[in-house]
Amino acid sequence: MTENNWWLDACRQPDSVASAAATARQTQLTKPAGALGQLETVAIQLAGLQGREQPQIERPWLSLFAGDHGVVAEGVSAYPQAVTAQMLHNFVSGGAAVSVLARVQNIPLEVVDLGTIDPSLELPGVRHLRLGAGTANFAQGPAMSVEQCLLALAAGRDAVARAQAAGTDLFLAGEMGIGNTTAATALACALSDESPAQLVGPGTGLDQAGVAHKQAVIERALALHGAALAEPFEALRRVGGFELAALTGAYLACAQTGIPVLVDGFICSAAALCALRLNPACQPWLLFAHAGAEPGHKALLAILAAQPLLDLGLRLGEGSGAALALPLIKLACELHAGMATFQQAAVTERQA
Numbered sequence: 001m002t003e004n005n006w007w008l009d010a011c012r013q014p015d016s017v018a019s020a021a022a023t024a025r026q027t028q029l030t031k032p033a034g035a036l037g038q039l040e041t042v043a044i045q046l047a048g049l050q051g052r053e054q055p056q057i058e059r060p061w062l063s064l065f066a067g068d069h070g071v072v073a074e075g076v077s078a079y080p081q082a083v084t085a086q087m088l089h090n091f092v093s094g095g096a097a098v099s100v101l102a103r104v105q106n107i108p109l110e111v112v113d114l115g116t117i118d119p120s121l122e123l124p125g126v127r128h129l130r131l132g133a134g135t136a137n138f139a140q141g142p143a144m145s146v147e148q149c150l151l152a153l154a155a156g157r158d159a160v161a162r163a164q165a166a167g168t169d170l171f172l173a174g175e176m177g178i179g180n181t182t183a184a185t186a187l188a189c190a191l192s193d194e195s196p197a198q199l200v201g202p203g204t205g206l207d208q209a210g211v212a213h214k215q216a217v218i219e220r221a222l223a224l225h226g227a228a229l230a231e232p233f234e235a236l237r238r239v240g241g242f243e244l245a246a247l248t249g250a251y252l253a254c255a256q257t258g259i260p261v262l263v264d265g266f267i268c269s270a271a272a273l274c275a276l277r278l279n280p281a282c283q284p285w286l287l288f289a290h291a292g293a294e295p296g297h298k299a300l301l302a303i304l305a306a307q308p309l310l311d312l313g314l315r316l317g318e319g320s321g322a323a324l325a326l327p328l329i330k331l332a333c334e335l336h337a338g339m340a341t342f343q344q345a346a347v348t349e350r351q352a
Helices: 003-008 016-028 038-050 070-074 082-093 097-105 146-165 180-190 208-230 232-239 242-257 266-278 280-285 296-303 320-338
Strands: 060-067 109-115 126-128 170-176 261-263 286-288
Touching: 003 146, 003 242, 003 266, 016 038, 016 320, 038 280, 038 286, 038 320, 060 082, 060 097, 060 146, 060 242, 060 320, 070 180, 070 208, 082 097, 082 109, 082 126, 082 170, 097 109, 097 320, 109 146, 109 242, 146 170, 146 232, 146 242, 170 242, 170 266, 170 320, 180 208, 180 232, 180 242, 180 266, 180 296, 208 232, 232 242, 232 266, 242 261, 242 266, 242 280, 261 266, 261 320, 266 280, 266 286, 266 296, 280 286
Parallel strands: 060 109, 060 170, 109 126, 170 261, 261 286
Antiparallel strands: none
8 A cells, every 4th residue: 555545445344243233133122123214224234333233423523625616617507616715604604504503413513625716715713725726627637636636535534534533433524616516427427327417417506508508518528538537536536626535535534444424415425436436345334314406416326325314305515414314323323222122121022
């Protein structure tokens, strides 16, 4: 292993003994088998990931990665790029949806600026890394240099190290970047058999003509980069973005250090797909929060063989869907640990 391909390091293996014990416990609880549906599945999955029959989520952590995108010059967004930096201020001042969700649930929220169009941006409470004044326009060339992509991946890994030092037991991540549904769509297409027509959507609110134009830009970019997109790292650096790379790095680092991940919406799911392409062994560590309203998200979840917990028509990003799903994850653990068994409650079990 070298510093330049740390993501190939081995991922932790779930504890099969703990999973089996959790599965057995579910059969003994005072309910019909499978009556709690996905809540049972989540509890059993977390048992294996945490290595204990009765998992608990006590210290969640949320890192929000932000960056601008050069492809916005192609007219693919309904909002100007200035909104990215403006939203960074909104996150740390407490006015964004994810800020409210984090505050109400006492989730530590760190905001990481990987590179906005204003390289002099300085906001209290924001970790500024400044990998560039946004990415380059990937419809004309690679979005990132090799060095920038490596640094963005490492930024995700470093966020996980901070979370691990704080004792986190569930890692949530969010993103912000005007134009990033375009980058996420291009990346997902490069890493799968899906076409832009199957995955493209309105993002922040494009009309039908805007979506068609966005699709054409993505198709042109995929043709420009051609066969180079077959290699996952190259796909990420050519048509991805700073925050997509940081998310990818974070998911891989979580799997390597043994921290379960709660994946948010469309952009985060594209990063999860990239993480899987770079190191398929990370898959057991990924839980999926919700099925978003962006048209391509359900297709992307199918590629990931994911079973999201929620389907609320969300299309906000920011990690908001993951934060909304967190109470369900916690309740799944509480039900698993707190319900009485048939024997404890002196309830007659189902007849064989």
